[in-house]
Amino acid sequence: MSSLAKAKAFCDQFALRCPVLMAPMAGASPVALAAAVTDGGGMAACGVLGMSPSVIAEWSSSFRAQSGPTAPLQLNTWIPDPPALRDPQKERKMRDFLQRFGPEVPEAAGDAKVVDFEAQVAAMIEAIEAEAAGADAIVAQGMEAGGHRGAFRPETANDLIGLFALLPQIVDAVKVPVIATGGIADARQAAAAFVLGASAVQIGTGLLRCPEAGISRVWADALGQSRPEDTAATRAFSGRLGRSMKTAYVLACQQEEAPEPAPYPVQRGLTTPMRTQAAKTEKLDGMMAWAGQSAGLASEKSARQLVADVWIGAMQMLDPTSPLSKH
Structure with a gap:
């Protein structure tokens, strides 16, 4: 099956016009951004890690009110x-x-609690009966990705493997569709992922400069x-590995004399006053400014236009003569 045919099959399976997914970014998944991705033909998402049911x-x-009751949607927690x-x-x-970068940190700050996982899951599936266990697709996340690592065990997050080394090996090992993510921000990178066997791509940092993302101007x-x-x-x-801008705080934490971060969620609680x-105050040096390695390619165009352009551009590169590239 050709690269474009696999991508088209993914679109048919999940009722999409574009095999481009929004990454479920906790704290950076406003409804406006998700709806714009849907309008562009891709799949919306929300990172619900810190959200109550x-x-x-x-x-x-x-x-659903903006995008309709059947629009494909990803919800993600840990x-x-x-x-x-x-x-x-x-x-x-x-x-x-931390007081070097923000206000005094209360002693109880490390007592941060996580939202009840079972209650979150119940809210995500609502009243829909789960189908037989089994994954519909696998997300292959390269180390280039911004934000937290997608790892089932915290210790494996240290295995910083690049997307284009990881992707073809996963594609060869499984039969379900593979979604490539990590450092993908434009059509060139998407096309490369499709050539390596991806059925779809997922974009995170590449969407953060879109007006619908609503992040701070300094970030x-x-x-x-x-x-x-x-x-x-x-x-x-947070105590878990994530890719960030090299702010003053991040650089200071890399110094030999810096204290070791506490485990999750304790470290997240300790850094809350600073963040x-x-x-x-719009001070980047204390922000949790997540960023992937392709952040410089992030566009300020609308998310709707970005999603469509990534797919159309990738099709034109892979097969300019194909009817699919004329969409």
Whole structure:
């Protein structure tokens, strides 16, 4: 099956016009962005990690009101980790360290709780009966991706494998469609992923400069000026590995004298005062400014146009004579 034929089959399977998916970015998945991706023919998404069941239901209802009751949608949260092993002395050192970048960190900040996983799942599936267990598709996430690593076990997140090394090996090993993500922001990269066997691509950072994303201007501007070497994989914000802009805080955390980040969700709680203040004051150095290695390719065009352009451009590169490329 040709690259375009596989992508077209994926579109038919999931009722899409474009095999382009929005990445489910926790904290950066406004309804407006999801709806715009749907309008462009792709698949919308929401990262619901920090959302309560009622907020998940409210978000979903708002999306359905804009995009229709049958629009394809991804909802993503994390499988719970075992309870974090706490170290009061290390947490105190981290609180002292964080005060260099934000306000005083309360001693109880590390007591952060995660939203109940079972309740989140119940809100996501609502009253729909689950089909027989089995994955419809597999997302292959390369280390180029911004934000947290997609890993079932935290320790495997350290295996920083590039997308174009990972993708063909997964394609060869499974029979279900494979969705490529990590550093994909334009048609050239999407076309390369299709050549390597992907049935669809997923875009995260590449959508963050779209007007519908609504992120802070300072973060959006930094993404537009970013080079691949301007990002780093770090545990500094949540205790789990994620790729961020190299802000002053991230760089300081890489120094030998910096305290070791606490485990998730303790570290997330400890950094909350800094991140909250940075967001209010538009100070990038304290923000949790996630960014993939292709951030500099992120476009300011509408998400609707971006999704369509990625697919049409990829088709034109792969087979200019195909009727599919004339869409």
